[in-house]
Amino acid sequence: MQSDANASHQHIQYVNAQQKPPVAQNSLQKITAFMAKHQIAGLPRNFELVYEAMVSRNAELARDLLALGSQPSQIGLDHLGLKHRLVSHCGLADEHVQSEATAALKRLAEQVSLGLIRKQTFTRALETIVKSIREDETRGLSEIMEELEFLDSAARDLIRDETEIELKLKTGLAQIEAAERTAEAARAMVLTDRLTELPNRIAFMNRLEDLYDRDSAPFGTAMLLVDIDNFKEINRQFGDEAGNKLLKRLAAVFRKTIKKHDFVARIEGDDFAFLFSDVGATEAQAIAERLRTAVENNLIFATEQGRSQGSLGLSIGYAMTADTATPSELIAHAQSALATARTTPRHPIAGYGSERPRSLGRNVA
Numbered sequence: 001m002q003s004d005a006n007a008s009h010q011h012i013q014y015v016n017a018q019q020k021p022p023v024a025q026n027s028l029q030k031i032t033a034f035m036a037k038h039q040i041a042g043l044p045r046n047f048e049l050v051y052e053a054m055v056s057r058n059a060e061l062a063r064d065l066l067a068l069g070s071q072p073s074q075i076g077l078d079h080l081g082l083k084h085r086l087v088s089h090c091g092l093a094d095e096h097v098q099s100e101a102t103a104a105l106k107r108l109a110e111q112v113s114l115g116l117i118r119k120q121t122f123t124r125a126l127e128t129i130v131k132s133i134r135e136d137e138t139r140g141l142s143e144i145m146e147e148l149e150f151l152d153s154a155a156r157d158l159i160r161d162e163t164e165i166e167l168k169l170k171t172g173l174a175q176i177e178a179a180e181r182t183a184e185a186a187r188a189m190v191l192t193d194r195l196t197e198l199p200n201r202i203a204f205m206n207r208l209e210d211l212y213d214r215d216s217a218p219f220g221t222a223m224l225l226v227d228i229d230n231f232k233e234i235n236r237q238f239g240d241e242a243g244n245k246l247l248k249r250l251a252a253v254f255r256k257t258i259k260k261h262d263f264v265a266r267i268e269g270d271d272f273a274f275l276f277s278d279v280g281a282t283e284a285q286a287i288a289e290r291l292r293t294a295v296e297n298n299l300i301f302a303t304e305q306g307r308s309q310g311s312l313g314l315s316i317g318y319a320m321t322a323d324t325a326t327p328s329e330l331i332a333h334a335q336s337a338l339a340t341a342r343t344t345p346r347h348p349i350a351g352y353g354s355e356r357p358r359s360l361g362r363n364v365a
Helices: 002-017 024-037 044-054 059-067 074-083 087-135 141-190 201-212 231-238 240-257 281-298 327-342
Strands: 221-228 263-268 271-277 300-303 308-311 314-320 349-351
Touching: 024 044, 044 059, 044 074, 059 074, 087 141, 201 263, 201 271, 201 327, 221 231, 221 281, 221 327, 231 240, 240 263, 240 271, 240 281, 271 281, 281 308, 281 314, 281 349, 314 327, 327 349
Parallel strands: 314 349
Antiparallel strands: 221 271, 221 314, 263 271, 300 308
C-alpha cells in the first residue's frame, strides 16, 4: 500500500513538473489510469478533483489526495473537494445541509410529540384524581396526600421534560442555522475564484445577465478585459507557483484601484474582466490607463536570477453597453478591442470601434 502511494506521489510530481500542459488526450488517459489504479469511482466530481491535482498542478490538493492512501474513500474525496472549493463539489454542501436540516427537524418533531404525550398523560392522571376525590368524600387524608404527592412528582417530571425539550429545540434550531450558513458559504464558493478570492467567471456572467435583464437597455456601463502580457513566458521562466503569487498580487492591486460599486472578476487564467457603471468611452479609456499605471508601479518582479527588475505589463480592451443588445455582444466587442490592444505594445489600450470617445461626467480619479 505504501509503495502504491509513493508511486502515485512520483506520478503526480512528474505531471506537476512539466513546463507545458499535456495535450487533452494524454491528460484524459493519465486521469483515467490514476482513477482506475486507486479504485476511484468515475464520477464527474472525482474527475475534476483528480484533474485539478494532476493537470492543473494544484500541489496542495495533490498532497492531500495522496494522504488519503492507495484506495481513498468517497467521503474522503468529497471532503477534499469541499476543502479546495471545487465547483462540482459545492452542490454536495447543499445536499449535506438539507440532510442535516431534515434530521434536525425530525428529532425536534419526535421531542415535541413525546412532550405532548407526557402532557396528556399528566392531564388524565389529574382528572382521575380530582374525580376520585369529588366522588368519594370519605377518603382519608393520607390517601389524598399520596395522590397529591404522585401529582407533584409527575409535575416535576413534566417540567424537567419541558426544559429538556426547550433545550433540544434551541439546539436543533442552532444546527439548522449553522447548516444554512454552510450552504450560503458553499454557494459563495461557486462564485469565487479559489486563487485570487475575486469573483469568478460564473459570478461575472451573472452580473452581466442582471445588467441586461432590465426593462430598458443598459447604458453608461463599460466592460474592460485585461490580459497579462507574456504571462505564459513568466510561468515558464519562474514556475507556476511564482505565477500564482503574481496573480494574487495583481488581484490585490485591482481591488485597491477600483471603487466599491465597480466590479472585477478573474474569468480565466491571466484574464480579468471589469464592469464600471456611469461612464462613457472617455472615462473608460482613463480608467484603463489608470489600471495599467497602477500595475506597472506596484508589481515589480525579479528577472534573470534577480539581477534586474521587470514591471508587469497589461493589455486592455474595453467596450460600452450602449453599443450592444446582449451580454455576448458586449463580450465579443471587448474581446475584439483586447485583440487590437495586443497589436500595439507601446500603448496596449483599445476601445471597440473607431467612434470618438464620449463622456458621462463620472470622476474616475
